[in-house]
Amino acid sequence: xxxxxxxxxxxxxxxxxxxxxxxxxxxxxxxxxxxxxxxxxxxxxxxxxxxxxxxxxxxxxxxxxxxxxxxxxxxxxxxxxxxxxxxxxxxxxxxxxxxxxxxxxxxxxxxxxxxxxxxxxxxxxxxx
Numbered sequence: 001x002x003x004x005x006x007x008x009x010x011x012x013x014x015x016x017x018x019x020x021x022x023x024x025x026x027x028x029x030x031x032x033x034x035x036x037x038x039x040x041x042x043x044x045x046x047x048x049x050x051x052x053x054x055x056x057x058x059x060x061x062x063x064x065x066x067x068x069x070x071x072x073x074x075x076x077x078x079x080x081x082x083x084x085x086x087x088x089x090x091x092x093x094x095x096x097x098x099x100x101x102x103x104x105x106x107x108x109x110x111x112x113x114x115x116x117x118x119x120x121x122x123x124x125x126x127x128x
Contacts, residue, residue: 012085015123018076023068030080031097032060035116039074043067050102055113059099077120 017037025044034043034052041052045066052058060066062083068076086095101109 011082013079013081015119016078016080018068018078019074020068021070025065025067027063027065028080029062029083031062031083031086031095032066033079033081033099034058034060034068035077035079035113037075037077039070039072041074041076042069042071044069050100052102056101057099057109057112057116058102059097061096077116 034041034057036052036054036056038054041056043050043052043058043060043066045060045064050058099112101112
C-alpha cells in the first residue's frame, strides 16, 4: 500500500512509502520516482526487469506500464510528480526522464541519494 503525503497546495508532488510483495501492473500520468530504502525490489517495465537494491533510484515516466515485485520484505519511498506541473516548466511537449541506478552508476546518483536522504530527514522532522 502506498501512503501519500501531499506537498504544496496543488499537489505538485506527493511522497509516500510502499512495503508489500506485489503491486500489479498499472500506469498513471504522474512521473514516479522509486527510492529503495531497504530490501530488493524487482520492477517490470516495458517487458524489462530491473532489480533495485537499497539506495537504488528509478524514474518511471508518465503512462509507462510497470509492476513492483518483492520476494522479501522491502521498503520503498515513492514520489509522484504531477505531469501537468512538469509540462508547465518545459518548452518541450513531452518530458522524458532516464534515471536508473540499477543500470547506470555515477556521481549524479550519489548526489540524488543525498537529496533523497535530506528530503526524508525533513519529512521525519516535520511529521512529528
